[in-house]
Amino acid sequence: MSPSDAAARLTKPDRVFNREAEWAALVGFVCDPSPGATLGLVSGQRRQGKTMLLEAVAKAADGFYFDGHAAAEAETLYRLAERFGAHTRATHPPSWQRWEDAVNALLALGDQRPVPVVIDNFPDLVGPSPALPSVIHGAYRRLHQVRRNNRARLILSGGTPSLMRRLFSGPSSLHRLAALELLVQPFDFREAARFWGIRSPRLAVQVHSVVGGTPAYRGDLVCDDAPTDPHDFDAWVCRTVLNPRVPLFWEARNLLEEEANHADRALSHSTLVAIAAGCSTPGEIAERIGAQLTDVSHVVAVLQNRGLLNAEPDAFRPSMTRYRIAEPLLAFEHAVAWPHRAAIEQEGAADVWQRARTTFDSAVAAPRFAQVCRDWATAYAGPDTFKGTPETAVRGTVSGRVEHTRLDVDVAVRGNVEGWPGALLSVGLTCWNEMMDIHHLERLRQALSVLRTSGEDIDRVTPACYSGIGFGPELRAAEARGEVLLVDVDRLYHGE
Known part of the structure; x- marks a missing residue:
């Protein structure tokens, strides 16, 4: 069976909402037929659906899944052995006294075919067993030397990326072995x-x-x-x-x-x-x-x-x-x-x-709402919306040198151009609970005037107003003249 055929066989369950990109990355990793044991790291804030994803992938690929808990090492090894025995249909579960024995047995599941071996909530296991990352690193080093055709696809999951980096830092860094590093993030506002x-x-x-x-x-x-x-x-x-x-x-x-x-x-x-x-x-x-x-x-x-x-x-x-x-x-x-x-x-x-x-x-x-507007600018705005390709959208403060005025810009969009910080494409204000009108555009024009004085290139900049309520007639007239971009909540969720 070709890699594409194997991957196509693993259909994402209906209970897993969205996550097409994450599912494709995991399936590509666990179905990779190339010889050699590989390692994947999955991270993300709690309650983002990592466990559901990993359980589904392990089940679809007839792999092994273990949900770790914070417990004494002996208790964890006992639970792991019970789960391993059930997975292999052994008459009696193994009796592991050390993590070395458990890790070697888990990786041996990949001796005949690519097989996912998932250890979820991995950071909870490292607390009582701080040497566990080094044990895994040593097991991989031995596999790569003496059993090069082993195709175990070990996935370690749990915690934020920074936590996973701390766990795997040092001379036995597992990051150097990782063929997959997947971050499961919250849904964006449209999702x-x-x-x-x-x-x-x-x-x-x-x-x-x-x-x-x-x-x-x-x-x-x-x-x-x-x-x-x-x-x-x-x-x-x-x-x-x-x-x-x-x-x-x-x-x-x-x-x-x-x-x-x-x-x-x-x-x-x-x-x-x-x-x-x-x-x-x-x-x-x-x-x-x-x-x-x-x-x-x-x-x-x-x-x-x-x-x-x-x-x-x-x-x-x-x-x-x-x-x-x-x-x-x-x-x-x-x-x-x-x-x-x-x-x-x-x-x-x-x-x-x-x-x-x-x-x-x-x-x-x-x-x-302001953050939703910034996210829309970089993720959903059409290619012609800002007369350039948006790369970043953040807040900004414009300070006038003469009057010492402070003008806050809620959505400052910069383009994907060579050099730093990139061309300024748009400056925008957001109002969640207020009808926006011509005075908001005047504030943006004032900010642009200060930016020009400070040396910012504003020739291609589009003033933009983002409103959760709507726009007044003078502002609509300015839009008709091409003087301002107006974005309401309908456009945020359904348009470009």
Whole structure:
């Protein structure tokens, strides 16, 4: 059977939503007929569907799957041997006393054919057995020397990319052996809307502002409770993410408790509250919460390393790094739920939500809408939208030298051109809950004038307005004259 025939035989199950690219990468890896044992590393934040993907691939290819847990080494080896015995239909499971014996037996499954051997939640196994990466590295070195036709396709999964890198660093680095490094990311805003079955673009932005693109939040944490229409959104928030009887209510806290140690936890919460309130640099955060800049910088680095914060250079001041919360549920938690935890449990969600609804729109939905606009600019905008090929879209600050004015640009798009930082293609403003009109275009023109004075080439720049509500008549007239690009929520979700 040819590699393409073998891969075609492995059909992605219907229960695995989307993930075509990830499935194709995994299938190509496990079906590779080339001689020699290979290694794949799969990483990603929790609840992104890594386990479902890997279980499905292992089952489709008649391979071996083991879900690791944090336990003593002897208990893990016993569980692994039981699972191995069932897979090989052995009369009695093996009795492994060392990881060396277990790893050798697992890799031997590939002596006759390409076969996936999946060890999920691998970081949980390394804690009690810190030598495990070196054991695997040694086993591969021996295989490549004496059993070169072995075709085991070992997949180690679990944790963020930074965590996996730390596990495999040092002289016995498994990264040098990896033929596949796959990152399973959250769904983007369009995929998330389809996953939740939401047709209204404005409702899709609201839901995305709460749960983002993490697939497990729908099934495991709210039991498939999705808002039925835009009028159901407020009630849905109250019966899910603000309901202590629903697992989603506790998920944001669990995320932080798992990722930060006890000493950092309180400062981590305060840091996230400050970022949710609009602070985006360590200095702004430190000033708001009254903490030392060194302490804040440490916590920010920890959160970024765990994938909970994203760091981005300012579009017009590359030396300045701005931070935003990567996980929307954490932003919702620290802007809306965290300040009202006691009230939610005492008064009920509806009363608290009524008071916090304005905060949600300004501190949660509006920043998330701006990020959706940036994502649209780089992922979905048509080839002629910005008169160039977008490469990056980030926030930027324009400072006037004379008047000392500060003009914030929400969507600064730069093109894919030779050299750095790339040609500026567009500057844009976003308004989630406000009708945009000609004065927004005037602000963009003022920003462009300052940028020209500072030496920026603005000849090909397209001013753009992104609105969650709509556009006034003067702005529509400017669009008709070709003076501005207007993007509404329908275009974000359905157009180029």
